[in-house]
Amino acid sequence: MNGKNPYLYYGGKVLGFFLSMAVLSFVVFYIARLAPGDPLVSYYGERAEKMAPDERAAATGKLGLDDPVSVQYIRWIRGALRGDFGISYKYKTDVTQVIGGRIGNTLLLGGTGFILIFVFSLLLGILCAWFEDRFPDRVICKIGTITSCIPEFWLSLVLILIFAVNLHILPGSGAYTAGREGDIKDRIWHLILPMTIVVTGHLWYYAFMIRNKILEEIRSDYVLLAKAKGLSKRRIMFRQCLRNVMPAYLSIMAISVPHIMGGTYIIETVFSYPGIGTLSYESARFQDYNLLMVLCMLSGGVVILCNMAAQTINELIDPRIRSGRDNGISEVSGLGG
């Protein structure tokens, strides 16, 4: 946008989003088909391995897997545009139903985790910046560096070992005790361990980012002016610095969503928590194509959306970025997203 037409600007963004989704669906569809493996096994179970060749051919034809990949892709796109994503081979029901039954659990875990991380990392960051290079800051930094190095799955194992296996005070797997799905207390009880890990796994990274942002802000000239004017440290920090840091923090948090989501996936599989994470892991390993596609589009969509949100926030703050300069937020590499 050239600063003139907001409709064009947001229209371009929306168009970009749909284009990205289309490319994404294409790529995932082809990669999934490239991978060797037998989708029939996930539909018929063990029986698929003992099928006679003609039975096999009939089964493949029934699932529509004997056409060329491009034909399959076009068929899938047509269905998807009408809202029909096909059936899951493993669960034999509509993909949307399968996901609908699980997505609440993931949202509960990831969403609550996100809010906790959002609040606590801000508090920790401010605390560290306030005591810069003094005792509390150094201690928190040391602890933070160590916690950020602990693999999430390992921490889960240790916590399960301590609290579930040895002390028997917290459940080590699942989202609820069988038959007590509606019981909120039971739910929270099951959430404690996975939530602890979601939060500790990401908290420090974002706290550190906000700490550094505030430290940068403290070094700017207006702080000197404010101090010369006689404002108190607290007032400068909270009224002025924090206000300037906030937009950058929002865009960091937008980028954090995919990372937290990726972490949630791993934690779900360790705790065998019935959410999207375990589902996508299963579907990718056992060639449940339709389910895999929707899950990939779902999480890919969230990632693209969050990246765009971060970029938009940055552009609104600082119009110079639009001329192609980097937004200065470094990506975390690895399994996070």
Place this chain on the structure above:
Amino acid sequence: MEDKWFELVGRESASRVLSEWEEDRAGERDRARSGFWGSFWQKINRIKIRKKKRNRPVLSLCLLLIVMAGCLGCELFIPKDPLYMDLANYAHEPCREFWFGTDTMGRDLFSMIWYGGRISLLIGLTATAVSTLIAVIFGAVSGLSPRWLDALLMRLSEILLSVPGLLLVVLLQAVLGKANVWSISFVIGITGWMGIAKVVRTETKQIRNSEYVTASKCMGGGFFHVLWNHLAPNFISSIMFMVVMNVRSAILSESTLSFMGIGLPLDIISWGSMLTLADKALLSGAWWMILFPGAFLIVTLVCITNIGSALKDGAGSRESNL
């Protein structure tokens, strides 16, 4: 006089020579200040320099070196064959014979940790090499190409990386076939290059129009020549920190993948694949199987992180205004 210098040796080197003269003159001035006040002045100067220096991660370097040396030369001191399955002593508690105990397949954990560390470190380094190579080439191409191509490349890579990392790895693994050290490194490498590529691209864009790049191109320097001789010296310091951090996250990814059963198989020992048996350990309460490999993993990762952040100069280099 100075004008001639510019013509003869070019602006770059002339300014270097000039600044060297300046330094010489300053040195002479210092030396001229002999006596008590002179030495006092020199001392103050030295103190300033010492304060400016970043803290060196000596402890982390030492620990990392010990771990690496131990892993490389593990044959010299490990008491058991790490691959031998001593079925009479499976899931044995730590004792004098088995320092860290044995796993559910009867292998000695102490020997396995040192032996498996090699694979973990190797994967960390190889994956980082892969990702850095991709990142540097991609970033440079993107930074040097015209604007539309640049936008297209960046958008494409964003889309590719919006597939959740875990799923991407599962799919790629399936395409590549049975996992081994190289395929795992490759997969981890090609999922973790985006951050570095962005930095390389930004740096490249800033210097793509400078005289020396243009001159080199005019003299017929190819893409790799320009990249290596003119671009790389500029961005190497800013990506160093990220490269070291990539080693860390590659080791982390390897352990996570192996643990989930999509990384290295049980018979290739690494810190991650040692934790594959963890669910059995949970059932039998064999805490040593989880604790010891994990502790080694974490110590190594913390050391690498400390070294990495020492490479990056933080905001604390200036005095705070507050």
